[in-house]
Amino acid sequence: MFGKRGRVAMPRPLRHGLATTALVLVVCGAVAAVSGYSLATERTPQAAGRALSGLIYPALIAVVVVAVGGWVWLRRVLLFRRPGRVCRLRRVRIQRGLLVRSWLETQESPRCWIPVFFEPELVTLPSPATARLHGKRLAAVEIDGVRLYPSGRLRTTQPLGRRGDNPALPDEHAPARARTAARWPRQLRVDSVLLVTAPIVGLFWVFLDDSGVFGWLGATAVTAFVALWWAAIRGSDPS
Template sequence: MRHGLAATGVVLFVCAVVALFSWLSYSDKRDRLAALTSREIADVVSYSDGYVDVRWPSGSARVAYSGGDRLVGRKAQVAFDPADPSRAVLPGSDLLVETDRALGGVTFPAAVALLVVAAGAVRVLLARRRGAPVTASVRRIRVQSGLMVRSWLEFDGPVERWVPVYYDPVLVTLPSPAPVEMRGRVAVVEGVPVYPSGRVVTRHPRGRRVDNPTRPDPETVAPTGLPAQLRVDAVFLAPAPFVGVFWAYLDGSGFTGWVTATVVAAALGLWWGAFRGSDPS
């Protein structure tokens, strides 16, 4: 549980920082746009170095507009500051695009944070649903599927069942099979509650299986603490730079967008490993 809370805290911190800087940028650009209260139909007369030159009866301006060469010779509505007509924007100009991008930099991290908190809350509520205590014979297995390694409890009986569980050092020395007390969906192993990290399945989990020995060595030292979890979760950081490249290309936000998307993706990668119950043993 501490692992999950720590990973959730990392995501919330990253989202808060990204949202804060995006909000500051958005506020600045919004204030600049608020002063542009006058409207006219202008002629786009030329384009050079990322700027279009526009003229209308009462003034002219040089407006930052990526790809503005396609507007040359056309008419477009211009919004400008009546006190300083050189401050102006056109539909689709860089200032409007950057304002929308900054607003997205606020709303997207907020949505991610809400999703992460909601998913964690649902998982905790489901895990804490208690039922009448029963004793069941289980085996602890480790299953590697792709980048993820998880612990599962395999239940003996007429219908075999498997439950993914969050890692706890007590699982490492659990004999196979062993009787454990089930309190709803929570297994109590040697007095330690072991919480489920997903739903019960009736088909064997996909992946490479490793069983606990029938008589584990009681002197086995099980990995403990957040450093051990971070070592196994570090593999989920690998896709983050590629996600950043894709986002920067899609959004046109350049290096800043790449850094932002990479950091958010890395935080989500750590959270995903914790949420799914990665096993460092």
């Protein structure tokens, strides 16, 4: 896909991942700044210990998020340098728990399933479609010039969950649905269901750290944005 003046546009999944990573870093930085101020002003050892843990926790989260995200995308970008092979496949959506992902199911025997990051072109993809696969256990897919990056490893057994198949031919409303699904408010609305665990994690942190209301708020905020980042890394499908 190309942007203005023929420049290669940044893939949507990468933009999504970078945006959520930036949000995590901002929140972790804010929590660390508050904890650092508390550490400098507290006079009792217990309070200073709680402030120190509030400084270390977001710092570790930030390091893990950057390291994992960088490793994930470095591996995926390099996949298209590998030789490709032609195959026929269809797109399916599978919901497992709170997360919905797009999978590409090959039509050859033995069948395999490739989880991919969402691109709006998936909504209008006919079933089956001809594609070129790059890689083996971690396989990238190219269909009519559109690059689809894997959000996980190829599977040889059908993924568990509630399944929905693309129609053989997209209907007249498919392009409009694709444009709607590609919008960031839609993506955030879909991913927001994962935030339900954040207050629980915050309570668990308060139980361990005895840091009170402010500790709960900080842990809840960090966990909430990490959940959005995790949805991006796992290839959440907003369609």
